[in-house]
Amino acid sequence: MKKLIVSTAALALTAGFALADDTVRLGTEGAYAPWNFVNDAGEIDGFERELGDELCKRAELTCTWVKNEWDSIIPNLVSGNYDAIIAGMSITAERDEVIDFTQAYTPPDPSAYAAMSADVDPAGGVVAAQATTIQAAFVAEQGWTLVEFATPEETVAAVKNGEADAVLADKSFLDTMVGADGLVMLERMEQIGGGVGMGIRESDGDLRAKFDAAIQSMKDDGTLNTMIAKWEVASQW
Amino acid sequence: MFSYCTDPSTLEGLSWLSCYLTTGKHMAFYQSFGIVLVLLAITAPVALMFGFAGATAARSRIWPVSLLGKSYTAIVRGVPDIAFFMFFVIALDQGFEYMRHKVKCPDWSEPVRQGNDFVVCAQAKLPLSTSPQWMHETYGFALAVLTFAIVFGAFAANVLFGAMKAVPHAQLETAEAYGMSSRQTFWRILVPQMWVYALPGLSNLWMILIKATPLLFLLGVEDIVYWARELGATKSAKFTEYPHGNWNAYYFGGLLVFYLMLTSISERVYKRLSLRLSHGQATAAGEAQRKAAT
DSSP: OHHHHHHHHHHHHHGGGSOOOOEEEEEEOSEETTTEEEOTTSOEESHHHHHHHHHHHHTTOEEEEEEOOGGGHHHHHHTTSOSEEOSSOBOOHHHHTTSEEOOOSBOOOOEEEEESSTTOOOTTSEEEEETTSHHHHHHHHHTOEEEEESSHHHHHHHHHTTSOSEEEEEHHHHHTTTTSTTOEEEEEEEOOOOOBOOEEOTTOHHHHHHHHHHHHHHHHTSHHHHHHHHHTOSOOO | OOGGGGOGGGOOHHHHHHHHTTSHHHHHHHHHHHHHHHHHHHHHHHHHHHHHHHHHHHHOSSHHHHHHHHHHHHHHHHSOHHHIIIIIHHHHHHHHHHHHHHHHOTTOOSOSEETTEEOOOGGGOSSOTTSOHHHHHHHHHHHHHHHHHHHHHHHHHHHHHHHHHHSOHHHHHHHHHTTOOHHHIIIIIIHHHHHHHHHHHHHHHHHHHHHHGGGGGGGTOOOHHHHHHHHHSOBOTTTOSSOBSOOHHHHHHHHHHHHHHHHHHHHHHHHHHHHHHHTTOSSHHHHHHHHHHO
16 A cells, blocks of 8 residues: 555656646537537537637637546536536526636526427426536526436436336537437427536636636727637637 | 558448448457446455455454445445436546646645535646546546445445355354464464355356446446447448448447457366365365265
């Protein structure tokens, strides 16, 4: 045991030669197209990849990307494993107690349902949603039967195999899923969430200010709207 | 990978498949098999060392040492794996960073705990945020090995503790009668004989360890199950050159074969080991061997 600790410490010390030049590590899920996903080459891609790279350029930061499971994405941010979450995370009061958010980079959009036929009524049925999302919280609040899954893909699969009657998720994500295997979008939508922003540690006010300014500049010159339109993630500002 | 892969939408059948199976993402998938095997190869001996230390400590005549060994096995075995992997690892990581922080940034005035946040100076980060991604991955991997070793070491300690007790007491008394010191008795008589009793328990642990490797992803190491899930997920034509439906069944079928192969090889190794360790032992299996030889 001692040996192990010593060798880990040795590894840690040899890692310490580089100077503390600020590299910002961006954490994302990588399983939520078109927001963020892993492309054929195995790299993180999508709206937020492009947005994050552009924001870092404007804020003159060097950024690297880190994949992290959705469930533990906030605990790993506060413990310092990366510096910002950029993973289609809606700004909610509950999350805001634990971390801080930049200003939203997409406007609040309604969440949509997808089901196997258009006349399914989600109220009173079984609704699938990804765990610890605003959609899961919404379904639970309504008192409907909620089935939660760790990944977005599984929520859709649950509807396809009949485990759930409908899935509630961001409309842009469901857009990429409907049409295949008889999955259709329901007309009913829910107005939940307060836009999507970057999650930053509460003690990291400087970084938040930098990203805030960068997002503002992208809003002002219209590049953010162009990017939103390109990836079809949300409505325009 | 291949020259004809530039426009996969025109390809069909085998040539499409050959391109599909050689994308960067699939390469990462293949590599993750190596990662899992390396993890097993490193963790198993380290966990055995932890177990041996734990069992020896638990048997110690010195009271605090024996208490330490016993509480290690009792506490770690009682904590659910998932809790261990979610919280213990973060705590371990923070512990290392805190120690480095104290050494490297003695002038730091702000508190390390700020509300929910854990903040250390940039030089104390582990690894540094400027270090390349592979370093972060190696560090995550090392944490994973350590955590697996602590968890499985506790189980192994219990198995070895039982095995040490199972060695017939007459053997130890005979050793003493021959004038061996207690250290000699331990290393020359007890340890060589206990393995045969420990083997069934240890082989169970090995099997469980094999199956526990998907917990790796909780530690930020991308293992085979993560990649299988990612690759098997529905891919729409907009985001990939290789669109397909939900192929989880194929990928997880592949994993099934991999795990079954691993366990079947382990079974065979186990049989040979147990044959070898029974040789000359005062057990039923050893007795049967002796009779067969004569």
